Amino acid sequence: MTSGATRTDRHRQLPPGRPEGAAAVVIGGGLAGTTAALALADAGLRVTLIEGRPRLGGLVFSFRRDSTAGELSVDNGQHVYLRCCTAYSRLLERMGAAHLVPLQERMDVPVLDADRMRLGWLRRTALPVPLHLAQSLAGYPHLSPAERAGVVRATLALKGLDPADPALDGLDFGSWLRRYGQSARAIEALWDLVGIATLNARAGDASLGLAAKVFKTGLLSAPGAADIGWSRVPLGDVHDTLARTALEKAGVRIALRTRAGAVTRRDGGWQVSVENGPHGTEQLTADTVVLAVPQREAHGLLPDGALDGKDRLLDIGTAPILNLHVVYDRKVLRRPFFAAVGSPVQWVFDRTDASGLTRTAGNERCQYLAVSQSAAQEEIDQPVAKLRARYLPELERLLPAARGARIRDFFVTRERTATFAPAPGVGRLRPAARTQAPGLFLAGAWTATGWPATMESAVRSGTAAAREALNELGFPQGQLPQEAA
Numbered sequence: 001m002t003s004g005a006t007r008t009d010r011h012r013q014l015p016p017g018r019p020e021g022a023a024a025v026v027i028g029g030g031l032a033g034t035t036a037a038l039a040l041a042d043a044g045l046r047v048t049l050i051e052g053r054p055r056l057g058g059l060v061f062s063f064r065r066d067s068t069a070g071e072l073s074v075d076n077g078q079h080v081y082l083r084c085c086t087a088y089s090r091l092l093e094r095m096g097a098a099h100l101v102p103l104q105e106r107m108d109v110p111v112l113d114a115d116r117m118r119l120g121w122l123r124r125t126a127l128p129v130p131l132h133l134a135q136s137l138a139g140y141p142h143l144s145p146a147e148r149a150g151v152v153r154a155t156l157a158l159k160g161l162d163p164a165d166p167a168l169d170g171l172d173f174g175s176w177l178r179r180y181g182q183s184a185r186a187i188e189a190l191w192d193l194v195g196i197a198t199l200n201a202r203a204g205d206a207s208l209g210l211a212a213k214v215f216k217t218g219l220l221s222a223p224g225a226a227d228i229g230w231s232r233v234p235l236g237d238v239h240d241t242l243a244r245t246a247l248e249k250a251g252v253r254i255a256l257r258t259r260a261g262a263v264t265r266r267d268g269g270w271q272v273s274v275e276n277g278p279h280g281t282e283q284l285t286a287d288t289v290v291l292a293v294p295q296r297e298a299h300g301l302l303p304d305g306a307l308d309g310k311d312r313l314l315d316i317g318t319a320p321i322l323n324l325h326v327v328y329d330r331k332v333l334r335r336p337f338f339a340a341v342g343s344p345v346q347w348v349f350d351r352t353d354a355s356g357l358t359r360t361a362g363n364e365r366c367q368y369l370a371v372s373q374s375a376a377q378e379e380i381d382q383p384v385a386k387l388r389a390r391y392l393p394e395l396e397r398l399l400p401a402a403r404g405a406r407i408r409d410f411f412v413t414r415e416r417t418a419t420f421a422p423a424p425g426v427g428r429l430r431p432a433a434r435t436q437a438p439g440l441f442l443a444g445a446w447t448a449t450g451w452p453a454t455m456e457s458a459v460r461s462g463t464a465a466a467r468e469a470l471n472e473l474g475f476p477q478g479q480l481p482q483e484a485a
Helices: 029-044 086-094 131-138 145-159 172-180 184-199 208-220 235-249 296-300 308-315 384-398 455-473
Strands: 024-027 045-048 062-069 072-076 080-082 109-112 119-122 228-230 253-255 261-268 269-275 281-286 288-291 317-326 339-342 347-350 367-374 407-420 440-442
Touching: 024 029, 024 269, 024 281, 029 045, 029 086, 029 235, 029 455, 062 261, 062 407, 072 235, 072 288, 086 269, 086 455, 109 184, 119 131, 131 145, 131 253, 145 184, 172 208, 184 208, 184 339, 184 367, 235 253, 235 384, 261 296, 269 288, 288 296, 288 455, 296 308, 317 384, 384 407, 440 455
Parallel strands: 024 045, 024 288, 045 253, 109 339, 288 440
Antiparallel strands: 062 072, 080 228, 109 119, 261 269, 269 281, 317 367, 317 407, 339 347, 347 367
16 A cells, blocks of 8 residues: 555654645545545545445445346435535535436425325425425325424424524433424324434434424425435445545545554654555554544544543444335336335335346336335344335235235345434534544544434535644635535
8 A cells, every 4th residue: 555645654744834745544435534535635635545345435335136136236225315415415516426316306205194095295385484384284184283283383493492502402302392282193294204214213212402403404494405315326326436436536545445453643643554454554644634434433543632531432322224125026106205104114215226127027127115214223133034024014005006016025234323323412422523632533424513313414524524634734714625504
């Protein structure tokens, strides 16, 4: 491993006001690390990006699967974003991928009540906030008129909350909703419908501060803030292939299958010990190091004294996401996605085109559906046979066209530590990008971005780490990476 950013010669102290020639090592090739590496390289630093996996993207990735229905490109989970996710949108544009991950023209979410077999819609109009949702809420069939009126009252109260207020971090969202008259049905059919997917927790398990951030930003900041976007190609095409191309064009050296063993302060800079299989151990030197890894891994890499209360990182819990993948021998869903209430099924997406599935059964093309189950603590370790026995009949209940259809493939992907747990009190545990050690910074969706564990939070954290690093190196404010609005 040889490059300018991985030079093993003696580190030279940068003269004040002369950031030219600085080198950086970014540890972690997920969205946070990719963002930080691009921002540092764009500023002129010589950057090496270290990733232990054989690919980029972190928990946003794809893999190939041979199926009786044909070869599939499978995303490990269904990832979506909203129009209010401005930092993630900028990253897509930076990688030349925005056209592959388009947004809806307007928020349009079909919601199926499994008990009544009735379809409702959450849609917006072009009217200003909050009138943009008034028509949809007034006709939402899954709530009674009294419950709809109660939702309006709670929404107005929510609008008055400050998500950054530390007092909100210690309260749970479910108790707040009940205090404002929300019934169990309203929580299930509206608040949790959105909250579980965005927070990866049910209302009673979520910090009021993070819930207020989600709902105020997504539903009350601008009419189009909650328009939904998702990838029309395998996620690996975006966050591995295109990310790698963008990084290489920016001059970043990418070291895959390479693990950081220790980060040590040395001669006014940093030394990073890395292991790269047959190449053995090598010492890299840098002026700046960004740890863009999960919180437990960051805890293990942080030198003593670099972060006050370092052990608090170990108190940041994790939450799982379970994904069920079903290939039918015919088309059973005619919409790109839907959400369900009154059912264990949460969100279902048609992944047929994105997966590259082409095989037909008879005269009809097979269809591949992905069932995304957030806050899946109770089911994350259940055997595939048990999950199959529960969810296939449930999908037949929700989708009459699935009755009698042949299952060409059924498999499960599990992310046991998909996100940090947004539990009450987590805000005080999340560290800022800057550590107490000069030249050492943190990035990751779990850091103090103000957002829950989303792709947006990961990207914002990478930008924040790069800004802090460049600011410390003496770059003028006008040359620092722009923070998303």
